[in-house]
Amino acid sequence: MAPDTQSDTGATERFEDVEWDELGGLGFPRRTQALVVATVAYAAAVAYDLFVTDDAVLSGTNWLFVLTLLVGAFFVAWPLAENRRLTAYYWRRFKRNRAAVVSAAYLVVVFVVGTLGPLVLTEPELNILAAYQPPVYLSVDSAVPTTCVGQTADGLCHGTWQYPLGTTSDGKGIAKLVVFGMRVSMQVGLVTMLIVVSIGTAVGTSAAYFSGLVDELLMRYVDIQQTFPTFFLFLIVTYLFKPSLFLLITIFGFLGWGGIARLVRSEALQRREESYIRAAENAGASDGWIIRRHLMPNVSNTVITAATLLIPSFILFEATFAFLGLTDPATPSWGQVIASGRGDLDGAWWIATIPGVFLFFTVLAFNFVGDALRDALDPRSEGDA
């Protein structure tokens, strides 16, 4: 047998034997092919929904949410699955932060339940007869609910499994409201984050890479946009049109990317000076190649960390607007439930408290995960055991 068994991928091949003039032509990696297919399918589905059928298959917000999931699958999940060693390395570093692991698990639950739950469950219904029911295993003075669905004993109304987290003043089950609220929060947080991060990263890296006039134009525009009072714009637009989640997401998404763009630009300016960018230029790489293959992946630390910290702020924004009654009353959001329960804090404390607790933990969890990601994603900090 020949001693040359070094390579496990077949016969060895030497670089000096390559016939360069034979190479060329088009060819794309699998991920790009799948991405093209997915994009075409998505565009076709949206076009069908918009122009062909009259009754909407999905709402605008839901289409955006589907897009966000697609982007997440192609640009986060796929690369992580492809580069297993790097993924394992990140995971080893991430799991050092226990609070973040617990938070991540909680967020996965919120995400899965919030995404799938509303597909299975029916919308919470008005039921005056079942108003003010306490959560299961808890009881309340039987004067509080008009009629007690569960058992009444010693003048106390006990909660039942029919309404595990109790009901609101109009008899909607809080458990269902929380599940539907999860979807709203996840949609607002993730979709807005996607819009903000895509535009911010594209603008930030382009400004840093091309510098000069491009940089000047883009960043001065950002300066102007940053002075724009998004809050008032949202008020005016909801006054003019029917308030909806879609409006909230698009307004905050398309006007809120300035901060990310600045952050990404300053990070990309540093990366631009690294020799590996020079090396790629020297190998003949185009501007687009360098931005996609080197600049963007290397600013992703900053972007991912900033994104995880942006999500809770968007969730809080939405909750605030819902609490103030500035959103679509038909959208079951946590902020809205909290608002509806604030008058009954004495008798029925659970109405405002339970969605409040979910809101609190969701925001907290994103912050923990963001911190841990920042520590885990920096490949330059060595000393990994």
Next chain:
Amino acid sequence: MPSDPLLSVRDLKKHYPITQGVLKKEVGRVKAVDGISFDVTPGETLGIVGESGCGKSTAAASLLRLEDPTGGAVVFDGDDITDYDDAGLKRFRRRAQMMFQDPSSSFDPRMSVGESVAEPLAIHGMRDRRRRRRIVENLLERVGLSASDFDRYPHEFSGGQKQRIALARALVLNPDLVVADEPVSALDVSIQAEIISLMRGLQAEFGLAIVFISHDLSVVREVCDRVAVMYLGEIVEIAETETLFDDPQHPYTRALISSIPTPDPARRDERVELSGDVPSPSNPPSGCRFHTRCPEVIPPEQFDLEQREWRHVLDLRLRIDKGIDVDDVRAFLVAEDVADAPEAVPDAAVERELRREFDVPDALSDRAAEETLSSGLSALVAGDLEQARRTLDEAFTTVCEREHPELERTASGSEPACHLATESVAIDPPANHD
């Protein structure tokens, strides 16, 4: 020259504009590289040495068109690369590669080293992922690593290993020319030797031409066939390595070579020390750029001054040209307890202090020179800076300051750009310049 040059650099210039204000008005230029010319033949190693900041790295970047040159021509294999369009430039990139100084930043931390080495293959149209992998695994083994290192990340390697990988990346396109910008400067001496012998082996195998940029003369001596010495954006001497080290013609080369540490204690006294700082490339000195620091600067013919004496006088004169504040000297002397108040400091003491500061003796060995210097200094101390300048500039000037020397071949085979060297061969027939 045995064969046609692969690379021929002619009068290459790279200037960086200094701008001011919102309108980016150009107020000056940093002449990082100011007219350098040299040839590199296939299979040859040309060294470029010089102090840091002399423009070596800018020269490297400009000759590969990583920076667009301000002027001059870079002819590679018959074509001027400064005229290339995008497609031509990409073809050129396949044949000319670069190795970088800092092994820690020359690899993308988010790519496995195998992907980094394979990247040029993908850029130049090799779509087959498995084929790229086969080639790179084979190459990694040939630079002394193992095929399984393909999937490891840059932070998992030592500096020396990373330079091996950098060499692999420079070679993977099978180039004709590699420009190595301080490839071993960041490494330990023992590792340096390994990388250098690896480079030499691969160079011999593939007939590579290498432009080797370094500030380390001992490394250059070991690696290069010919050496170009740069000072302040210009080449001051270019010669075969042996000739350059055995018989350096330019005073700056001599100073550089004498700065190599030597184990022979008897030779340590021969060290040439340069006075002053490197002038700014935004405002380089006139004539020979080295005249402000040259220990062998040519004295004026009418005086009979000792070389060291003349150097100090010229230093003093150049300082006065730049502007000197006599009041500061007075204040300094008050602090030294020479007098109670600046006004009370005697003029003679100021003159003495100026001479002391620049190591000029109290009386020069040449009477006429001493008279001129005294009258100049008196004018200066009396507050007439203009008069002092006129007197001194007229007398204490040198051909080195007035005329820019060109590279010229001397009898030793070296090509220095120095008036001293040209003077010595003035009687010979004109140097054969191709």
